[in-house]
Amino acid sequence: xxxxxxxxxxxxxxxxxxxxxxxxxxxxxxxxxxxxxxxxxxxxxxxxxxxxxxxxxxxxxxxxxxxxxxxxxxxxxxxxxxxxxxxxxxxxxxxxxxxxxxxxxxxxxxxxxxxxxxxxxxxxxxxxxxxxxxxxxxxxxxxxxxxxxxxxxxxxxxxxxxxxxxxxxxxxxxxxxxxxxxxxxx
Numbered sequence: 001x002x003x004x005x006x007x008x009x010x011x012x013x014x015x016x017x018x019x020x021x022x023x024x025x026x027x028x029x030x031x032x033x034x035x036x037x038x039x040x041x042x043x044x045x046x047x048x049x050x051x052x053x054x055x056x057x058x059x060x061x062x063x064x065x066x067x068x069x070x071x072x073x074x075x076x077x078x079x080x081x082x083x084x085x086x087x088x089x090x091x092x093x094x095x096x097x098x099x100x101x102x103x104x105x106x107x108x109x110x111x112x113x114x115x116x117x118x119x120x121x122x123x124x125x126x127x128x129x130x131x132x133x134x135x136x137x138x139x140x141x142x143x144x145x146x147x148x149x150x151x152x153x154x155x156x157x158x159x160x161x162x163x164x165x166x167x168x169x170x171x172x173x174x175x176x177x178x179x180x181x182x183x184x185x186x
Contacts, residue, residue: 002079005044008051011078015055015071023183025054027114027176028107034175035106035168039161048080049087049107068092105157112154113172116140119147121185129177129185134170141169 016022028050036046056070072089089097090104091111099108120140121129140146141155158168180186 002081003048003075003084005048005051007078008048011052011055011074015074016058018058019184021054021057024114024118025051026179026182027118028053028110030175030179031110031114031172032106034171035110035161035163036103038163038167038171039102039106041102045081045084046103046106049084049103050110052080052084053088053091053107053111055088064092065094068095068097099157102161105160108154109156109158109161109168110172112151113169114176116147116150116155117173117176118183118185119150127185129180129183132173132177134166134173137169137173138166141165 012022012025016025029047030050032050033043033047036043052071052075053068054071055074056067059070060066068089068091072085075085075088083101083103086097087099087101087104087107089095090099091107093099093108099105117129117132117137120132120137121127124131141152144152155168156165158165161168163171176183176185
């Protein structure tokens with residue numbers, strides 16, 4: 001792998017100003033690492049995909065179909081592996097790149113799961129990730145009115161990875177809880 005974690009974080013700092021977007025990217029990094037480990041994949045490569053997947057979100061705010069494309073271009077210029085570049089492009093289906101590989105599907109699902117977990121945390125009185133339980137997260141998942149922007153169909157693609165929805169949620173929740181301080185949700 002020719003893109004290090006340090007270099008990836010420099011890209012994040014150069015392209016993303018919004019602290020909440022950066023926190024979302026850190027959450028996706030944690031989920032992707034945990035899922036990669038659980039599946040016996042290259043967890044560090046998967047984590048990098050989570051970290052850099054939204055590099056262009058601010059630059060493409062007015063054109064959602066470009067979101068992922070500009071990130072892929074920046075990652076190519078930085079020497080990132082093709083598998084990572086494709087996963088980033090595929091996490092937004094509007095790019096025309098479908099999520100097909102395990103890493104691509106995991107990133108698509110992790111991106112949405114991080115949003116669900118964050119929303120479930122922010123409705124708690126203490127706004128602390130440590131208090132979020134799997135049972136309440138599963139309940140929130142079933143409530144279509146809760147976190148309407150979260151694509152539950154993308155989350156459920158975890159089953160294509162051989163993980164049940166419950167296993168995927170449990171893995172993602174534990175991963176985010178480990179980095180709660182970095183996410184501003186301690």
